[in-house]
Every structure is written in structure tokens, then in C-alpha cells.
Amino acid sequence: QVQIEESGGGLVQPGGSLRLTCAVSGSIFNVYTMGWYRQAPGKQREFVALINSAGGPNYADSVKGRFTISRDNAKKMVWLQMDDLKPEDTAAYYCHQLPNYWGQGTQVTVSS
Numbered sequence: 001q002v003q004i005e006e007s008g009g010g011l012v013q014p015g016g017s018l019r020l021t022c023a024v025s026g027s028i029f030n031v032y033t034m035g036w037y038r039q040a041p042g043k044q045r046e047f048v049a050l051i052n053s054a055g056g057p058n059y060a061d062s063v064k065g066r067f068t069i070s071r072d073n074a075k076k077m078v079w080l081q082m083d084d085l086k087p088e089d090t091a092a093y094y095c096h097q098l099p100n101y102w103g104q105g106t107q108v109t110v111s112s
Contacts, residue, residue, distance in 0.1 A: 003024070003025045004095050004101055004104075007021045008020040009092075009093060009107045010107075010108070010109070011109045012085055013112050016085050016110070017081070017085065018082045018085065018108060020036065020082065020093055021078075022077060025076065032053060033052045033053060034069075035049065036049045037093070039091055039092050039105075040091040040092075043091075048060055048063055049063065049080060050069070051070065063089075066082065067080060067083070068080070068081040069081075082108070086110060089110050092107050
């Protein structure tokens with residue numbers, strides 16, 4: 001049984017930083033692409049960033065240059081470093097082991 005748990009969300013002022021953590025258990029973690037997605041109230045869930053098994057990243061245009069995704073296969077963990085946060089980054093952020101497994105999400109609120 002694959003379990004995914006996110007942490008690290010919170011309230012931050014515009015221009016601030018947060019680091020989200022995703023811990024995975026019950027999975028052959030190193031073979032899977034991992035991703036972060038987000039969903040704001042009233043909107044569809046959207047892609048934020050992916051990292052493949054070899055560590056190659058891919059980002060949505062809206063976060064490119066501000067967010068950094070990384071992983072540690074030995075620890076079965078994924079991180080999303082978010083810098084220069086903007087109010088439009090406010091959303092629930094979800095960790096995703098492609099193609100099937102999702103975490104419960106962690107809330108990020110960017111507000112002054």
C-alpha cells in the first residue's frame with residue numbers, strides 16, 4: 001500500500017519562501033516520476049512541477065525560476081522549494097506519484 005504524506009505548508013507573506021516535503025512509503029520509489037500539483041478554491045487541480053527517476057525536473061511556466069523540485073531516492077522523499085511566493089500561489093499542494101497515487105495535500109497561503 002503506497003502512502004504519501006505532505007508537510008511544510010503554511011501562511012507566508014508575498015516574496016517569502018516555503019519548502020514542502022513529501023514522504024512516500026510502500027513504493028519502489030526510485031522508478032517513479034514524482035510531481036507536485038496544486039488546487040486553488042474553485043479551480044481545477046494544476047501541474048506545478050515534476051521530477052523523473054533520474055532527477056530531471058520540469059516546471060509549469062507560472063513557477064519557473066521561483067520553485068525548485070528535488071528528490072532523494074534513498075529517503076523516498078521529494079521537496080518543493082518555493083521562493084518569491086505570490087498571492088496567486090495560494091492553493092492546496094499535492095504530492096503525486098505518477099500515475100496513480102496522491103497525498104492528502106498541504107495548504108499554502110500567501111497573504112500580507
